Amino acid sequence: MEKFERLISTAVPLPTENIDTDQIIPARFLKATDKQGFGDNVFKDWRYHKDGSINTDFVLNNSHYSGSVLVAGNNFGCGSSREHAAWALAGYGFKVVISSFFADIFKGNALNNGILPIQVSEDCLRTLLQLITENPNTKIDIDLENQVLQVVGKVIVEKFEIDTYKKVCLLNGYDDIDYLVSNQDKIVAYEQEHQF
Amino acid sequence: MGQTLFDKVWDKHVVDTIKDGPQIIYIDKHLIHEVTSPQAFNELTQRNIPIFRPQQIVATADHNTPTIDQHLPVKDALSRNQLKQLTENCKNNNIELYGLGHEYNGIVHVIGPELGITQPGMTIVCGDSHTSTHGAFGTIAFGIGTSQVAQVFASQCLLMNKPKKLRVNVNGKLRKGVLSKDVILYIIAKLGTNSGTGYFCEYAGNVFEEMSMEGRMTVCNMSIEMGARGGMIAPDETTYEYIKGRKFAPKNDDFDKKIAYWNTLKTDEDAVFDLEYSFDATDIEPMITYGTNPGMGIKISEAIPSLNDASFEKSLAYMNFEKGEKLLNKPINYVFIGSCTNSRIEDFRIAANYVNGRQKASNVNAWLVPGSQQVAKQIVEEGLDIIFATAGFKLRQPGCSACLAMNDDKIPEGEYCVSTSNRNFEGRQGQGARTILASPLVAAATAVAGKIVNVLEETSTLELV
Numbered sequence: 020m021e022k023f024e025r026l027i028s029t030a031v032p033l034p035t036e037n038i039d040t041d042q043i044i045p046a047r048f049l050k051a052t053d054k055q056g057f058g059d060n061v062f063k064d065w066r067y068h069k070d071g072s073i074n075t076d077f078v079l080n081n082s083h084y085s086g087s088v089l090v091a092g093n094n095f096g097c098g099s100s101r102e103h104a105a106w107a108l109a110g111y112g113f114k115v116v117i118s119s120f121f122a123d124i125f126k127g128n129a130l131n132n133g134i135l136p137i138q139v140s141e142d143c144l145r146t147l148l149q150l151i152t153e154n155p156n157t158k159i160d161i162d163l164e165n166q167v168l169q170v171v172g173k174v175i176v177e178k179f180e181i182d183t184y185k186k187v188c189l190l191n192g193y194d195d196i197d198y199l200v201s202n203q204d205k206i207v208a209y210e211q212e213h214q215f
Numbered sequence: 216m217g218q219t220l221f222d223k224v225w226d227k228h229v230v231d232t233i234k235d236g237p238q239i240i241y242i243d244k245h246l247i248h249e250v251t252s253p254q255a256f257n258e259l260t261q262r263n264i265p266i267f268r269p270q271q272i273v274a275t276a277d278h279n280t281p282t283i284d285q286h287l288p289v290k291d292a293l294s295r296n297q298l299k300q301l302t303e304n305c306k307n308n309n310i311e312l313y314g315l316g317h318e319y320n321g322i323v324h325v326i327g328p329e330l331g332i333t334q335p336g337m338t339i340v341c342g343d344s345h346t347s348t349h350g351a352f353g354t355i356a357f358g359i360g361t362s363q364v365a366q367v368f369a370s371q372c373l374l375m376n377k378p379k380k381l382r383v384n385v386n387g388k389l390r391k392g393v394l395s396k397d398v399i400l401y402i403i404a405k406l407g408t409n410s411g412t413g414y415f416c417e418y419a420g421n422v423f424e425e426m427s428m429e430g431r432m433t434v435c436n437m438s439i440e441m442g443a444r445g446g447m448i449a450p451d452e453t454t455y456e457y458i459k460g461r462k463f464a465p466k467n468d469d470f471d472k473k474i475a476y477w478n479t480l481k482t483d484e485d486a487v488f489d490l491e492y493s494f495d496a497t498d499i500e501p502m503i504t505y506g507t508n509p510g511m512g513i514k515i516s517e518a519i520p521s522l523n524d525a526s527f528e529k530s531l532a533y534m535n536f537e538k539g540e541k542l543l544n545k546p547i548n549y550v551f552i553g554s555c556t557n558s559r560i561e562d563f564r565i566a567a568n569y570v571n572g573r574q575k576a577s578n579v580n581a582w583l584v585p586g587s588q589q590v591a592k593q594i595v596e597e598g599l600d601i602i603f604a605t606a607g608f609k610l611r612q613p614g615c616s617a618c619l620a621m622n623d624d625k626i627p628e629g630e631y632c633v634s635t636s637n638r639n640f641e642g643r644q645g646q647g648a649r650t651i652l653a654s655p656l657v658a659a660a661t662a663v664a665g666k667i668v669n670v671l672e673e674t675s676t677l678e679l680v
Contacts, residue, residue: 052254054254102361
């Protein structure tokens with residue numbers, strides 16, 4: 020996994036609430052057996068009409084908005100456990116998703132793929148969405164080391180929470196497999212004690 | 216302070232605790248399927264890590280399989296390749312696979328319990344969010360992402376922070392015609408789709424105690440639809456009776472010893488939950504959803520609420536419904552009875568009982584998809600197939616089917632489908648398809664009437680529940 024570096028980027032506003040993983044990556048694209056190419060199909064049915072024409076109303080098709088930060092409505096990533104949703108967001112180029120609430124499995128999947136989910140207050144989310152919508156050049160500065168989110172040139176500073184272990188993983192590019200495999204002696208001892 | 220059922224099972228599976236960090240949790244059973252496992256197998260191969268405990272893994276093909284002509288080669292090349300990879304991965308790693316055509320093949324959350332793989336007090340994971348189903352047995356069972364599938368492959372463990380504890384109590388007498396599906400749709404409609412996020416939920420009260428195992432599985436299955444990673448119901452005599460004699464169930468003395476342990480898996484009276492809700496069973500009616508998440512549910516006789524909210528309005532626009540509209544008598548052309556929520560024998564008994572002596576409406580395409588080969592076999596043994604055929608219904612072969620429409624079982628754009636599945640998200644059953652979640656009884660009644668009808672008003676439902 021790549022190390023998560025400090026990030027200063029413009030952002031894409033997507034205020035819809037309860038965005039489920041079926042919207043992030045529809046099930047018909049889950050037939051691949053590798054992790055490549057999902058970015059092309061992220062939010063497929065919101066980006067394109069059924070006849071293949073572009074839905075110009077959708078924010079990802081609005082050339083004013085770009086960047087590696089997605090700012091989304093409450094309860095982002097609910098529904099299916101498909102990690103393909105995280106692969107699709109990463110494949111498209113998103114490194115951070117900001118919302119006022121994340122579904123549990125998505126949050127874990129994002130972290131396991133080097134995407135930082137940042138939970139902010141409802142007020143902060145509303146302010147961010149408004150600033151970005153009004154001025155697409157608004158830049159957001161994300162400092163994981165100090166767990167601080169700032170809007171560049173504004174007084175908006177938000178501290179965010181992250182599990183200490185996961186923070187170390189992201190900053191160093193570690194993943195859980197290495198850690199678990201290095202603990203196999205403890206796991207074997209557990210199995211013997213519990214007679215598996 | 217006393218312990219909850221969840222505490223008791225969780226604490227027994229802690230291998231180690233990282234200071235200021237997560238715990239290493241041991242996983243007893245790992246269920247896998249064709250869609251969320253290939254990248255995990257690749258990961259281990261690339262890193263040259265062997266599968267740590269292949270004998271604790273069981274595989275099935277379900278998400279991406281056809282539900283007709285399963286004896287023929289799968290037409291879609293990508294699907295065929297995905298199934299082939301599962302077969303090869305299982306063969307190369309000595310993993311038991313109940314693939315397409317196998318007598319034990321079926322939806323992962325149907326076959327685990329019916330083969331006796333799922334047992335109380337276990338930890339079970341699968342790369343599928345509806346793994347919560349297995350919690351009906353007093354099991355800690357939850358869905359995981361593919362990175363975590365790889366972690367369990369490599370170590371039979373996961374790194375987890377212990378979730379908070381939630382209890383939902385439902386007491387009182389359910390009205391006739393109100394099924395377990397209505398109970399869980401009611402709970403989610405009351406609490407919302409993210410009320411359970413960060414929690415593991417225990418369902419308690421006489422309503423769940425009196426439910427069959429099939430009913431309990433339907434309830435626990437949809438825990439994730441309120442955001443809870445898993446749901447649990449304390450094991451009891453109903454649980455033991457269900458498990459007894461199943462293929463992988465403990466036998467003879469072992470079974471008795473297990474029961475002695477399973478009997479300890481109950482929440483202590485003085486245990487404390489982080490959050491608790493209580494509902495009155497008599498308030499529950501047959502439920503249907505009107506929007507694009509499972510929390511957007513109403514009693515079948517009620518009108519759609521009127522909220523001024525952009526996401527709510529986007530949802531109604533997708534469904535082509537109006538605020539304040541009632542859905543009774545709404546014409547429906549598609550009905551789906553199936554999915555890991557409602558594809559067990561009890562669900563088909565309920566549907567068959569209703570359609571017996573009636574005829575499917577001519578405008579309705581009804582897809583009846585058993586959850587497994589074993590369920591399909593039992594449908595025939597009980598003669599339900601004849602009842603369905605006489606009433607104009609055709610049974611398909613087992614699989615996830617139109618629940619997520621990965622295979623060819625897709626609802627056409629703009630059409631409504633009354634479905635016994637678990638998600639009514641935009642496009643879930645096909646691009647532009649509009650899903651209305653309901654119980655198997657409401658689905659069967661819709662198929663007969665060709666429109667949404669209130670089963671509570673029909674005396675014939677009295678014999679059903």
